[in-house]
Amino acid sequence: MNLPNRLTLFRIVLIPVIILVYLFPYSAFGITPISFYVQHVSISVIDIVALLIYILAAITDAIDGHIARSRNMITT
Numbered sequence: 001m002n003l004p005n006r007l008t009l010f011r012i013v014l015i016p017v018i019i020l021v022y023l024f025p026y027s028a029f030g031i032t033p034i035s036f037y038v039q040h041v042s043i044s045v046i047d048i049v050a051l052l053i054y055i056l057a058a059i060t061d062a063i064d065g066h067i068a069r070s071r072n073m074i075t076t
Helices: 003-023 045-070
Strands: 035-038 041-044
Touching: 003 045, 041 045
Parallel strands: none
Antiparallel strands: 035 041
16 A cells, blocks of 8 residues: 555544544533634634644645655556
């Protein structure tokens, strides 16, 4: 398995991680996520963590495409 395929699988694994970050029952465990207010809009730490995971997935997509194109890799 080549590196672009591994990066793609890593991205696929990140999808359930983002879902779990949003759906985890924080209040059942006594956890109250911190919220920030920016111009009357509440932004939770959960939103920021999910955004960072999404950005990581986007970066791996760009790296995956660059490596595959530069080395002429094709998955059959």
